[in-house]
Amino acid sequence: MKVIVARSAGYCFGVNRAIEMVDALLRKGKKVCTLGPIIHNPQTLAQFAERGVKIVDSPDEAPADATIVIRSHGVSKAVCDAIFEKKLECVDATCPFVAKIHKIVSKASAEGKTVLIAGDCSHPEVQGIRGHCSENCFVFRNAEELRGILQNIPIDNKMPPCVVAQTTFSVSEWENCLEIIKRVYTNATIFDTICNATAVRQSEAESLSRCCDVMIVIGGRQSSNTAKLRDVCRKNCSTYLIETADELPLSALKGAECIGITAGASTPASIIKEVLDTMSEINEAAGQNLMENNAEGN
Ligand code: F3S
Secondary structure: EEHHHHEOOOOHHHHHHHHHHHHHOOOOOEOOOOOOOOHHHHHHHHHHHHHHEEEEEEEOOOOOOOEEEEEOOOOOHHHHHHHHOOOOOOEEOHHHHHHHHHHHHHHHHHHOEEEEEEEEEHHHHHHHHHHHOOOEEEEEEEEEEEEHHHHHHOOOOOOOOEEEEOOOOOOHHHHHHHHHHHHHHHHHHHHOOOOOHHHHHHHHHHHHHHHHEEEEOOOOOHHHHHHHHHHHHHHHOOEEEOOOHHHOOOHHOOOOOOEEEEEHHHOOHHHHHHHHHHHHHHHHHOOOOOOOOOOOOO
């Protein structure tokens, strides 16, 4: 059995930064609460909970003596204002790439432009982005939803829309959507805000899944970028999404010649290592030792 680990598997810059910010506050002895879970990884959340980190849904729920942390997804302007009004101590761990989208859409809204957002309207990052727009803003998950929106809004090439994407949006779906937008508007202002880390992770997962019999995608079931990796891989081979090494589908791995491993942006290196160790044990038990770890630093 040959095992290949995607180089891009694991924490992205923005998630790593947010985790380190919470860790630094705890080391200073601060009482910490986060606005929503800081990461879509139940194991990391459990470790933070043991260290006293509380998760709150709104600034109203934050204890006055706590430091409130805005996670990498960012929040709406209204939530920022509420934190300021309540005079809460705040650490802003919004990923700089997400903060850049906030700036783009708030400028476009101030200029009176329609904002089109490629993304999942139920995702906190998209809710945060919407919260920096005027009401003249529309979210679409795919080309079909975009077509529906474009049929219902006035097409005015004198005031073309501003188009952005959720940082973890599917690269191929974004390209489909841009084709449609460019057919309708000659001069839409398009910002490709898909995070490079996401694009690299998806394209590596795509090519790895083409040459493997089985793909293991490690990540939280609530993590949208992990779910997208699973979707990319399962077009090409049998794919399993697992949160921990205990969930490895042992019977599916038996007989596989080549197994690929990737992991979402919020998957800690320790969990990837556990999965690799377990697979190494399976390999040894099978009397083989052909494991090839293509990862850098894993
Ligand atoms: Fe930021 Fe990209 Fe991660 S936007 S949170 S570095 S996936």
